[in-house]
Amino acid sequence: xxxxxxxxRDFHCFEIYxxxxxxxxxxxxxxxxxxxxxxxxxTIHFAEQQLQLAFLRQHNDSQSVIAIFDRPYFExxxxxxxxLFPVLLADNSSEFSNPSAIELDAQGTxxxxxxxxxxxxxxxxxxxxxxxHELIRRIIPKGTDLGRYSQEQIDLMMSHINSYSRKKLxxxxxxxxxxxxxxxxxxxxxxRVVLIFLFSIQTNLFNRIAVV
Numbered sequence: 001x002x003x004x005x006x007x008x009r010d011f012h013c014f015e016i017y018x019x020x021x022x023x024x025x026x027x028x029x030x031x032x033x034x035x036x037x038x039x040x041x042x043t044i045h046f047a048e049q050q051l052q053l054a055f056l057r058q059h060n061d062s063q064s065v066i067a068i069f070d071r072p073y074f075e076x077x078x079x080x081x082x083x084l085f086p087v088l089l090a091d092n093s094s095e096f097s098n099p100s101a102i103e104l105d106a107q108g109t110x111x112x113x114x115x116x117x118x119x120x121x122x123x124x125x126x127x128x129x130x131x132x133h134e135l136i137r138r139i140i141p142k143g144t145d146l147g148r149y150s151q152e153q154i155d156l157m158m159s160h161i162n163s164y165s166r167k168k169l170x171x172x173x174x175x176x177x178x179x180x181x182x183x184x185x186x187x188x189x190x191x192r193v194v195l196i197f198l199f200s201i202q203t204n205l206f207n208r209i210a211v212v
Contacts, residue, residue: 014116028129029090034146045129051174062098088115
């Protein structure tokens with residue numbers, strides 16, 4: 001990984017930014033690997049709601065990560081995207097080595113999101129994401145070729161995981177908490193459509209969603 005991409009984005013910078021923006025929500029990024037050189041998952045973890053998205057990628061490169069963030073940005077209103085992805089926290093893997101392309105759109109719009117990095121080899125700094133991967137591993141054990149799965153199968157797995165109620169959420173599921181919080185912020189129609197949209201962009205259904 002090009003260490004220069006960490007300049008102004010290391011974990012100390014993250015802590016300073018969060019102290020200055022205490023209401024900003026953090027989305028934790030990670031990859032779930034199968035076999036070496038094979039397909040991988042990009043996971044986006046909404047820590048407060050314990051909700052996690054998983055996107056199947058054939059190659060573990062930075063461009064595939066950028067493409068995943070570009071899709072909701074161009075399909076949703078800009079203000080909704082910014083509300084959903086205000087701060088991103090990733091590890092130091094090469095697939096996250098082009099932060100500027102994630103933070104800015106193709107026209108260079110300033111900071112549609114802010115991206116930061118954990119300290120090297122300190123996984124607990126995004127421990128919520130790592131812990132949720134244990135649920136994925138109950139279904140897809142380590143060393144399994146992820147290329148044998150379709151995105152629709154990954155969607156089904158994540159639907160089950162996100163429907164699982166948690167004590168930390170007051171015995172509610174991540175789905176329920178997310179819909180309540182974002183429905184409350186954006187109004188019931190937008191909250192529900194955003195929830196549907198987020199889980200539809202993992203398939204070809206996203207073209208059928210209209211944000212109101």
